Amino acid sequence: MFVLELTYTAPMERIDEALAQHVRWLKGHYAAGTFLASGRKVPREGGVILAAGQDRGAIEALVATDPFVRLGLAEYRVTEFLATVTAPALEAYRQQLPA
Template sequence: MMVMFFMELTYKKPISVVEAALPLHNQYLDRNYKLGNFIFSGRKDPHNGGVILANVADLKDLENIYHEDPFFRQGIADYKILNFTPTKMNDVFAQIPLR
């Protein structure tokens, strides 16, 4: 059975601190997209955090990955993890090899 993870980030620092760390956070995102760990990400509306859909083997792998995020390391955001088992998906997502 395959499991995927949504990460919900909620900022706990002012937006000026978030924006200052954004270049490093974007490098972190880019690295994980290249590794196939992330499927999509984006900011929440209202802009008080963001979401990431992760395609990793298990929760331990996910923890190791998000502990590298500058937002985590600098205490900028709290992380809420939701794991789920995909049972149906759009054909576009069906091409993604689930881990």
């Protein structure tokens, strides 16, 4: 499981201009089953995405395709964690500690 922390590196006007492209990108990854939750940080200086996956390299490649990143408007911090305890709704994503 991954926490993807997005930090804006451009003025908010440029973020808003690219927002529709970013939302389409998000929706595609929700449809693929990779993204579980996302939203804006408060204050609005970026966002956070909860992503399912086992391969850090694949997740890092995926965030590089975000229009915000491709347009030079934001950077990602990727944090991997083992979701060993979950809410019932996320039980399918529960992970085991390595032996």
